[in-house]
Amino acid sequence: MLKLVYRAKLSSLVILLILCAPAIKAQHIVLLKQGKPTSIRGLSVVDNNVAWLSGSKGYIARTTNGGKTWQWQQLKGYERFDFRGIKAFSAKEAVIMSSGTPALVLKTIDCGKTWAEKYRNTDTSYFLDAIDFADANHGFILGDPITNKFVLLETRNAGETWHMFKNPPNALPREASFAASNTCLRVDTSAIKVVTGGSHSRLLVFSQNKPAKDFWMDQSTGLLHSKSSQGAFSLAESSSTRIFVGGDYEKDQRTDSVASYIVYCCYANVIHYPKTPPMGYQSCVEHIKDNTFLSTGTSGTNITVDGGQTWSKIDNTSFNVCSKARYGTLVLLAGNNGKIAIFKL
Numbered sequence: 001m002l003k004l005v006y007r008a009k010l011s012s013l014v015i016l017l018i019l020c021a022p023a024i025k026a027q028h029i030v031l032l033k034q035g036k037p038t039s040i041r042g043l044s045v046v047d048n049n050v051a052w053l054s055g056s057k058g059y060i061a062r063t064t065n066g067g068k069t070w071q072w073q074q075l076k077g078y079e080r081f082d083f084r085g086i087k088a089f090s091a092k093e094a095v096i097m098s099s100g101t102p103a104l105v106l107k108t109i110d111c112g113k114t115w116a117e118k119y120r121n122t123d124t125s126y127f128l129d130a131i132d133f134a135d136a137n138h139g140f141i142l143g144d145p146i147t148n149k150f151v152l153l154e155t156r157n158a159g160e161t162w163h164m165f166k167n168p169p170n171a172l173p174r175e176a177s178f179a180a181s182n183t184c185l186r187v188d189t190s191a192i193k194v195v196t197g198g199s200h201s202r203l204l205v206f207s208q209n210k211p212a213k214d215f216w217m218d219q220s221t222g223l224l225h226s227k228s229s230q231g232a233f234s235l236a237e238s239s240s241t242r243i244f245v246g247g248d249y250e251k252d253q254r255t256d257s258v259a260s261y262i263v264y265c266c267y268a269n270v271i272h273y274p275k276t277p278p279m280g281y282q283s284c285v286e287h288i289k290d291n292t293f294l295s296t297g298t299s300g301t302n303i304t305v306d307g308g309q310t311w312s313k314i315d316n317t318s319f320n321v322c323s324k325a326r327y328g329t330l331v332l333l334a335g336n337n338g339k340i341a342i343f344k345l
Helices: 002-026
Strands: 028-033 042-046 052-054 057-063 073-074 082-088 092-101 103-109 116-121 128-133 139-146 150-156 185-187 191-197 202-207 217-220 230-237 241-248 259-263 284-289 292-298 300-304 311-314 323-324 331-336 341-345
Touching: 028 311, 042 092, 042 323, 042 331, 052 073, 052 082, 052 331, 057 082, 082 128, 092 128, 128 185, 139 185, 185 230, 191 230, 202 230, 230 292, 241 284, 284 323, 292 323
Parallel strands: 042 082, 230 284
Antiparallel strands: 028 341, 042 052, 052 057, 057 073, 082 092, 092 103, 103 116, 128 139, 139 150, 185 191, 191 202, 202 217, 230 241, 241 259, 284 292, 292 300, 300 311, 323 331, 331 341
C-alpha cells in the first residue's frame, strides 16, 4: 500500500514538473543587437512594432518592426550628450532628455529626421534623472535636488515648452534620485511618483486628483541606503501591487535589500520583503501582466509571477533598463555597448 502511495506521489511530481517545464523554459531573454559605442538607459516601447531608445554619445535608435531591425543615428552637434531619458508617442514623435550639463530636452515629430531643442539650462547644478508623461500632453522631468528641493519640470503641450512645477518635493540631506533607467519617476493621470536613494530611500507621491491637498506624501521603500550608490532605483505597479527595486550599484552582487513591495488590498503603507529576492542590484522594474514583474540590472534579469513575493533569475547578462509596450505585449531590454534584447514570456 505504501509503495502504491509513493508511486502515485512520484507520478504526480513528474507530471507537475513536465507541466511546469514549458513555462520555465518560455521565460528567457534573446539578444537582438549589440556593438554600438553607447550606453543605453532610455527605452520607450509604444506598441508591438514601435520602440525608441536613447543613450550616451548622442545616440538614438528606433524600430518599427518589433526590434528586428533598428535605425540608428548619432545626433549631429550632440555627440557628447548622454540622453538617459526618452518618451515616445508614435513612430514619428518622441521627446529625449539629457543628463549632465547643459540640461537639455529635444523633440522630433518626423521619425527622428530633425530634432528641435525645447529646453536648455546651462546651470551646472542641474542633473536630470527621468522623464515621463501622464498623457500625450502632460509630462514631467525629474532632476536631482538643488537647495533641498528636487528639480521637477512640467509640460502641458506635449513637450513643446517646459516650466518649473509649482510644488516640487523636498529633499533630505544627501538624498537624490538615479538616472539609471529612466524609471525613478512614474507618472499617470492620478499621481506623480518618485523613488530616491543616497542617505534615504523614499517613495514620494503627489496626487494630481486632489489639488486641494497640495503636498507630497512620503514613506520609506525599505531598501538599502546610506551611501550615494544605494537606494531605490525604480518602481512599477499593477492594480494590486507596487514594487521597488535597487540596491548598491557598486556592489551589484549583493542580494540583501534589493527589492520590496506593497500590497494595496492590505495596509497600503506596509513594506513587504520577498522570500526569495532578485539575485543582485536591479536598476529597473516593469509590470508585465497580472502578478508578473520583470526586473533587470548589471547583475542580470529576474522575474516574479507572484507580485514580488519570490523572484527567479532568468538571465545573467547585464542590462540597464527594461520596458513593456504601452499598447501591446512587446518587452525589450537595453544596456551598455548598444545592447538590445527581447523578453520572451
